[in-house]
Amino acid sequence: MIYFRNQLHYGLKMVFTPIDALPYLRGLQAVLAGYEGYTKGKRRAADQAVRNELVRAARRTRNHITNIHDAAFVLGRHELAQSAKRCCSSIDAFVEDVSKASSGVTHSFLSGQRVMKNGDQKRLIRHDYEVITLVTKATNLANAAERQLGSNQDPVEVEQLVKRCQQMVTSSAGFFSERTMMLDGLRQKKRRK
């Protein structure tokens, strides 16, 4: 019998998902089944689900770009292959950022974290939605680039798509780092007036 510790207690107050964030929540639920936002007892699970989805999307993007890299190398288009390699490196860095990002600890009382409020939840849900949208766009770009390469289109266009994909991944990484700042904000105790 295998069982795992599940210690997800974040505070004494029950926090509900804000109504303003519902459209984003619905959007996320379309991608992540079972995503319920950062409600009590679900915060770590939600964080893990979002990060897993980001890694999955990034790996999909990487697979497309890898195919472009191999095809370009075989065809002797070394500049395109090098662009693809650079894009792969950016994706690897993004995956590392996501998989090694801090997600807070379970015991908020002991860690000095303050209780998550509706405003925090709203910001985090919206942020999750936007990051996943960005990475999905990068995946779509990689997919389009591979399709164009397969249909013998102009290699310059393919390279441009790969570069746009890399730019999107870099933006996603930058945007994702904002999430750490939000979580850091939760760690700061309320200032006494």
Next chain:
Amino acid sequence: MAQTYKWRNTPDILARIIDGNEITTWRSQRVTLKPNEACMFIINGQLSPVFSDQNINQIGGGFPRFLASILKATAVDRRVVFGMTGPFDLAVPFSTQSQSGLKFQGHVRMRLQLMKEDLPKVLNYFVNHSPVLTRTSLARLLYEHVNQRLIASTFSACTDETSFRDEAFQSHFAMKAEMLLRPQLASLGLTLLGAYLVPQRTSLETVNLHRSNQTHALEQERINAEVTQHAISLRQSTALRQIECEVEVARAKIRGDQTLEAEAALTSLRRLEAVLRSEDERKIRLNLEKERSHSIRMKAAMEMFQLVQESKRSRESTN
């Protein structure tokens, strides 16, 4: 109270599969998975999800499990696969020869990563190899593939010993490695993040290095000789100057000595003159005294003679 199970006791270990039924301790074993570690269970041949970044309280052992095994309430086959999901470096040595007969040696440095989602693929390794995947065993596994598929084809077209050091060659090699090694690595669940070639010195480079070293040594010798010559000339001029100074000093000293001797002689002469003068004065005084006493005695004698004459004349007159 559970005991902590350590699946990785050296940094060389990348993955490990353990048989949960072989853990027969009375205390149950638990493991804490860090963010760069992942774990997966195979229960009766079925794969569980991959876990990471959490505590797993019971991976084996303990009295309840022992009791359950007696009652046949546990799984018959229970294995746990652990993996390190952080990037790691791997060096695979190579040795090859180009078509023109040039020999190349060195190693291929690869940066690999076992993604968390790819942990089940590591089972492909454990099917035919030991239950511990280390860097060494992985390098040994990839040795032939790297040498025959990648290195041989890369260096076969290499005509000179200078082209494989430039950026274009390395870039081309990285792309080729990416393409040729991916199927092999993907079957083991590994992702190739980057690869580059680290060749050892070739014979031509050794000769060039020797030439450069000798030229450098010669130049160094020349500089040393120049410095030594300069030092010798400086020392010579210093010695000459020192000799001149010593001569001058000696001369001055001699001059000084002569002066002193002359002064001493003069002093002695003066002293002698004074002695002589005083002796002369003494003699003169003595002579004067003698003359004075003689004159006094003469005067007294003359007076006495006159007295005698007068008395004589008076006596004669009386007679």
